[in-house]
Amino acid sequence: WEQDRWQLDGSAQLAIGGTRQKVEIDGSTQASVGGVAGTPLDEGFLAQASNIGTHRRTRTDLIPEFAVSAGYIFTPQLRLQAGYRLLFWPRVVRIGDAIDLTRSPGDPTPPDFSFRDSSYWAQGLNVGLDYRW
Numbered sequence: 001w002e003q004d005r006w007q008l009d010g011s012a013q014l015a016i017g018g019t020r021q022k023v024e025i026d027g028s029t030q031a032s033v034g035g036v037a038g039t040p041l042d043e044g045f046l047a048q049a050s051n052i053g054t055h056r057r058t059r060t061d062l063i064p065e066f067a068v069s070a071g072y073i074f075t076p077q078l079r080l081q082a083g084y085r086l087l088f089w090p091r092v093v094r095i096g097d098a099i100d101l102t103r104s105p106g107d108p109t110p111p112d113f114s115f116r117d118s119s120y121w122a123q124g125l126n127v128g129l130d131y132r133w
Contacts, residue, residue: 050110089120
């Protein structure tokens with residue numbers, strides 16, 4: 001849309017595709033007594049045989065993106081523009097969600113692994129001066 005010297009643009013896009021999710025959990029524990037290191041164990045408090053390993057899956061996602069920009073046309077060759085863009089990714093895996101943090105010291109149940117999705121929002125602002133010759 002253009003009116004006199006003002007300009008407004010907008011767009012909406014939708015992507016569909018596979019989101020590959022991969023989580024690698026590994027850990028070890030090594031205690032020391034009196035400054036003498038003990039034998040390392042192939043497990044830790046949050047990483048044990050029940051959840052250690054590489055976990056993968058692929059999910060189909062719809063990812064929308066919206067953009068809007070406004071501009072002022074000084075001359076046919078010079079314009080000032082400002083815009084905003086928003087992208088939403090509905091299912092991503094973050095490392096903080098991959099480890100079972102509900103355990104407490106002395107808990108006899110081993111930690112489990114399950115994919116825990118969260119949402120990802122990306123936002124951006126831009127400002128520019130456009131000169132065409």
